[in-house]
Amino acid sequence: MMATMDNEAGIVWHPRASTHVRRLIAEIGQRSGEFPDALANHLPMVLEAITRLGASPERLSEYAAHYIAAHAVPFPPPAIAPLSEANWRGYLGHRERETDLRDFFTQRVSELGGSETIARYMPELAAGVAASATHGLMRLAYAVLRRDEAEIGIALGYWAATYLAFPAVLKRVPDVTEPAELVVGMVGEPSFANVTVTSTLLWKWIEAMGEIPAFQQRLGRLVPAADVLTKVRSASLVLYAGTMSFEALHAVTGSHWLRLVSPHVVDAPALVVHFWEVVLSLYPKIGMPPLPDAQWLAQQRQLPVPPDSAIAAAAVASNDEHDHSLVFSALEEFRFTGDPLYRVLAARRMGLID
Structure with a gap:
């Protein structure tokens, strides 16, 4: 072969x-x-x-x-009772029902097919995209990439079991068209300066941010236009370039996951907006640094980097799952957009350039 x-x-x-x-x-x-x-x-x-x-x-x-x-990756908890179309929604966010939710969505995929199942249930799951710190989205995206029907069912069940949505807020008319504007607008808000979360879990931070009134005021403001993913992708790349932080890494990889899943989602812009609100919730965690300016970004794009094969080999040799995730998504997004900054950041993540 x-x-x-x-x-x-x-x-x-x-x-x-x-x-x-x-x-x-x-x-x-x-x-x-x-x-x-x-x-x-x-x-x-x-x-x-x-x-x-x-x-x-x-x-x-x-x-x-x-x-x-x-x-010590375990198997899921034992099944408790089968779920149906009538009652599965009552177990959103119930980790102890992971097996039951997996079984429900696996059955739906067997009946409808993976793409149709995603389309049918994503309107209800989208608001909870913070599920397992957005890794429900990651698992679904890779299942779609691999065209793996079994994994699509498992991923949807995982998303449902770890579902995490921000509290419902009064409906408002979206009025912001640039995702980065919402990021910059968070700087200087006193209630974001000393957020205290006892857990180190990323999703616990996201959950805590959702309880802050000043953050709730920023929910529902990004316009879910047809080009919102393009804008979120760009803003995520800039945020990661300026911080190289663990949190911003997930914004870059998440933009890739959204691109993979979006063709199967009826209202993909709404899902993207929910995802960006999760990114916003993490901005205070990295200290709300100013975003890099256009001149600095242009200079970064001109930096020489090793060939993709060398960047890929460094990631394969690593035992850090975030190296694998970032490098793969960055190289895929480079190929999709042509923006050399993705290659620069992948090489930097792997210690191949300063």
Whole structure:
């Protein structure tokens, strides 16, 4: 069997990796979407990512064994009772019902198909995109990328079990067209300066931000226009370039996940708006630094970087799931947009440039 080569990126897929990773994900995908205590299990997704970055079957097996052992990734809790169309909504955010919600959505996918199931249920799930700190979205996006119907059902069940939405606010007419404007507008708000969250979990921070009245006033303001994902993608890239923070990393990768899922979502702009509100909630966590200016960004775009194959190889060798996630999404978004800043940031993340 010949190796597959992405000529544009110069990344060679191992000839046996694609078949091997499907078997691994089918097996590993049966484990819970989270590991103790309520941290996102990235494994099914990053195995696909490093496969596409050139990992060998041996590296895939090695990393899977490492991840499961290092994080004590469990199987989901026992089933309690079957859920139906009439009652599943009552268990949104109930982690103890992960198996029941998985079973419900897996059955719906078997009846409707993955794309139709996403389209039918996303209007109800979209507001809870903060589920497991947006990793429900990640799992769904990779399932869509792989065209894996079984994983689509599992991902929707995981999203539902960890569903996290901001409190409902009075309906307002959206009045902001630029996502970055909402970011900048948060600076100087006293109630964002000393947010206290006892947990280190990212989704607990998001949840706490949702209780702050000044933050609630910013909800529902971004206009869900047809080009909102393009604008969110750009703002996410700038935020990450200026901070290289863990939180902003998820804005860049999340923009990629939204691009993968959006063709299957009836009202994709609404989902994007909900996602950007999650990003806004994380801005105070990184200290609300000023966004970099156009001149600095232009200089960054001119920096020489190693070839994509070298960036990919560095990610494959790493045991950090966020290296895998960021590098894969950044290279994919570079190919989609042509913006060289993605390659610069991927190389910087991997320590290949200063």
